[in-house]
Structures are given as structure tokens and as C-alpha cells.
Amino acid sequence: MRKKVVDGVSWVGKIDWEIRTAHGKEYSTHKGTSYNAYLIEDEKTALVDTVWEPYADEFVANLQLEIDLDKIDYIICNHAEPDHSGALPALMKLIPDTPIYCTKQATMSLPGHYHQDWNFRPVSAGDTLSLGKNTLTFQPIPMVHWPDSMMTHLSGKNILFSNDAFGQHYAHELLFNDLADQCTLYEEAIKYFANILTPFSPIIKNRIVDFLATALPVELIATSHGILWRKNPEQIIEQYLQWCDAYQEDQITIIYDSMYNSTKVIAETIARGILQHSPATQVKLFHAAKADKNDILTEVFRSKAVLMGSPTFNKGPLSSLSALLEEFRGLKFMGKKASAFTSYGWSGEAAKEMLAQLVDAGFTTTDEGFRVHWRMDTDERAKALQFGVDFASATF
Template structure:
């Protein structure tokens, strides 16, 4: 499958309708994804990125239907990760000497992935490649979200090929932001940012400011996953700036796991207390052993505060709680308050452990947490409500 974006640019990627897990098992893709590769025809012919390895042969076969492979003058590798570069070995069997333009780090990482000494041409921000009527301008985007990431800008057509930035794991044959369901689209946008780009928010803001300072007109943004931004394309740039600046909504997210529903009861009572103190706050409650971890992280990203709870087990906490805390710690969320809660039968270490992990994650822990022995009765439930009320007053 391929389709013309305009007279010079053709999409030559792959829509992956069945994809449900990405980065191994680390990222859920409820809406599938796409691997966007772009063919530019000017006086020179350029291929920007490829597709994931499982679709490599299909990609090369489809590319042959679109163009004689020997007509490809240059390949641009904006990013070395295998979902973008996976078809390079198959393609370069056919055209082994074609120059591959990438960052210095990109060449190093591509060699690390494929152990091939291809014809790499290393570029840096501001370098340009004359291709005929137009030219390509390269902009390094280090740590957005890998060390080798790069943007490529096509003059004349005013298209920014942004690789992972501004993308989404979202399969749609409609392919453009003005065609798809924007509620679905932006849910995948915020999920992608929350789970992948949050640790690099400071770099996101600096890089966007740098790109905007170039005063390049942008008619279209073509990422490497999901849809193409052609209707007011800078809307996604402005949304990223919003996300990068310690984004939060008027929301509290409560995350827990429970063995015999005692900690679940605490979560619900704490929520009641928060709501009674401030009815305008949106409250979302998730059992971390039953809810999708990336969906939970998305809600954490949106929240001004979180509460995390677990039963005590073997002097520790339940595994799903430990897992979500590890994700929260790795994502380096900013400007969020937090507290711990949990039930216990004898040891009761869970609240202390969770509090320590919340501190390690850099969240503002507002109190020492609350723990209750066995299943909360009326008196214990009221304590949890009061805890929620007091927590709400810190927001």
C-alpha cells in the first residue's frame, strides 16, 4: 500500500492493525499503529525511514511496485530504533551502496543493531542536502526520545518529517488529522507523550523553541507513527509545549492493589473524602493488577496528585503496585503531590515502602500516609474519608 501525499511525497509505510503491545510488553497499543516511511521524488529520490522488521519483505516488495529501487539516491534514517530501521537490511541487499544520512549517534546505533558497515553520511543540525528544486534540512533531536533522533525538513513543500515526535500508536486508513476522530487521536497523543516522552520534557521544550526560532513555514508534520498533521499542523507542537511544562489537569488518580478488598475499600473511602472536600476534582481509581499500566500512567500524567496503595505481603508490597511505582519513578513526573495508603494483618510495612518510593520518584509526599488493620469497618472507613478530605486541602 502507498498513497500520494502531494506531487513530490508518497507515503510508503505499513499500517499494523493487529499490534497490541510495543517495546516488548511495555506499551499497550489498543488502536494498533503504523510505521510511516516516505518517498520523496525531486531531481533526486529519497526514502525517509522504513518499517519494522516483521514487515521488511512486504515493504521492499511494495516499494518495488512504486519505484525502481536503483532510482533511490539517498536514505534518511531519522532514528535507528528497529520499528523505523527494521527493513534496512532487506532493502540494502538490493541497493547496498546507497548513502544513509543520519546523526553520528545514529550511525553508531545502526551498526549496533545490524552489525553492518553501510555507507553512512553523518549530519548535524543545520546541514542541508540539495535534492533538486527543494532541499532537506536536518535538525538533531537528541533524546526525543533516543540519542540519535533527528528531524528532517523538506523545503518548498514545507514538510517536517519528525519521526517519533508528534506521533501516536494509532492505526487508521484515513491518515490525516482532519479526517480521523480527534477524541481518539488526542487520547493516543497524550498516552504516547506520557509514557514515552515525559522524562525528556525539558529537552522537548528546548528543541521546539529551537525549531520555531528557525522560522521555517510548516504546512505538514509527518511523524513515523500514526496520522499526518496537515490541518493546522502546529496544533500538535503547541500541545507538546503544554505537555512539556509540567502538565496537569484538575484530577487526582488513586492506584491500588488489594488481596481481600481491604485496600480497595480504603481507596474508595479516600476518594469519597476527596470529593466531599472538593467536588470539582476529577477522581479516577485503578486497580493496578487489573488495569492497563500505560493507561494508568496516562492518568498519572494528567493528575495534580496521586495516591498509591497496597496490602502488605511478605514485608513488602504487591507486585503490580511495585511495578507501577517503578514506572512512575522512571518517568520523572514533576509538580505532583502524593501519599500512600494500605491495609495489613501483622507487619504493615507497605505504606512506609510506598512512601519511600514516591519520594524516590521526586513527587511531593504530603504526609506519612494511612494504614488500617484488616478490613475497614465504619470507624476505619471514616478515618480514610478524613484522610481524603485532608489530602484534598493540600491541593
């Protein structure tokens, strides 16, 4: 069933309440998601994007209830990723000659996914397509977050179909930001940026600046996932510019794993030391093997500094920490400080190994880490407390 966005523009996507991971198993979707597709009906009719492949038949069947498919004059494919384009094969079987407007890169990635030579119409920045009273303007945004990505602006209605920019994985029947829970919306938006878009922050900032330079008015941002921004849509653009700029809050995140609670006690003691030095600082602790990976990465994105703790196991950290350190390297967090700690029995290389990986991931280390042989005694608890004080002092 279609949902009205504005006169002449309808949402015709799919709300997925059940999904709990996206990008395979890489991204947790506690709040579900949506695959947003839009139908623009003017003198000509354009369909903007489709839905994920598992819902392709449902999408096409529902679309047929809303419009004679032969009346769709144009398809706009802002992005070839299958959660955007997955219904194209089912749709194109019924309207095979309909032109698909997309970037030049998408004319390679779409056939790569679906092995079909459809009627592609590659576009460049500033190219336009008249629908009658309203005009589409295309704005490629390569590496936000794929090379084939683009945004599409609808004049007259002043809608920006923003693709993966400004979205969230958040299922909501009422579509719009002013009708959503504001805390949940913000949390899902920052999680989306932190886990998916952070590696491209400098590029995203430039792409936003490029779009703003076009002076195309924006009264509504129609995202590819989650909530649409109709009340003060500038707020999410401004937020993205902040997130792109080595974003930090007054927070230190401690991430640890522990075999017999020795490393856990060290983490909690260091946390008390941090708060002793900086009582107003937000300090968050996560057990790496128990907490959700993407939630941890979101908190790292927010933080000024990070502490990693693990017992030494096979001359290094436990696998839960190693996996997160690899995520750090890929996400390219900027301007953050770090250190590491370990509890060990026969050797104590874990802290040194984690420090090296933190440096490789772009963090600035503040010291040589903290090591405890076996479990802490009274003197070592005092040293751990002081380590927290010193780490906070080096951070702020």
C-alpha cells in the same frame, strides 16, 4: 500501495492493525500502529525511513511496485530504532551503495543493530541536501527519545518529518488528523507522550524551541507513527510545549491492589472524601493488577496528585504497585503530590515503603499515609473519609 501526502511526496509505510504491544511488552497499543516511511520524488529521489523488521520483505516488495529501487538517490534515516530502520538490511541488499543520511550517533547505532558498514553520511544541525526544486534540512534532536534521533524538513512542501515527536500508536487508513476521530487521536497522542517521552520533557522543550528558532515553515507534520498533522499542525507543537511543562489537569488518581477487598474499600472511601472537599475534581480509581499499565501511567501524567494503596505483603506492597512505582521513578513525573494507604494484619509497612518510593520518584508527599488494621469499622471509615478530605485540601 503508496498514499499521496502532497504532490511529489508519498506515504509508503505499513499499517499494523494487529499489534497490541510495542517496545517488547512495555507499551500497549490498543489501536494498533503504523510505521511511516515516505518517498520524495523531485529531480532526485529520497526515501525517509523504513518499517519494522517483520514487515521488511513486504515493504521492499511494495516499494519495488512503486519505483525502480535504483532510482532512489538518498535514504534518510531519522532514527535507528528497529521499528523505523528494520527494513534497511533487506533494502540495502538491493541498493548497497545508496547513501544513508543520519546523525553521527546513528552511524554507531545502525551498525550496532545490523552489523553492516553502509554508505553513511553523518549530518549536523542545519545541514542541507538539495533534491532539485526542494531541499532537505536536517535537525538532530538527541534524546527525543534516543541519542541518534533527528527531524528532517522539506522546503517547498514545508513538511517536517518529525520522527518520534508528535506521533501516536494509532492505525488509521486515512493518514491525516482531520480525517481521524479527534478524541481517539488526542488520547493516543497524550498516552504516547506520557509513557515514552515524559522523562525527556525538559530536553524536548529545548529541542522544539531550537527548531522554532530556525523559522522553517511547517504546513504538515509527517510523523513516524500514527496520524500526520496537516490541519493546523501547530496544535500538536503547542500541546507538546504544555505537556513538557510539568503538565497537570484537575485530577487525582487512586491506584490500589487488594487481596480481600479491604484496600479496595479504603480506596473508594478516600475517593468520596476527595469529592466531598473538591466536587469538581476528576477522581479516577484503578486496580493495579487488572488495569492496563500504560493507561494508568497516562492518568498519573494528567494528575495533580496520586494515591497508592496496597495490603502489606512481605513487609511491603503487592508487586503490581511495586512495578508501577518503578515506572514512576523512570518516567520522572514532575510537580505532583502523593500519599499512600494500607490495610494490614501482622505488620503495616506497605504505606511507609510506598511513600519512600514515591519520594524517590520525585513526588511530594502530603502526610505519613493512612493505615487500617484488618478491615475498617465505622470509626475508621470516617477517618478514611477525612483522609480524603485532607489529601484534597493539601493538593489544591
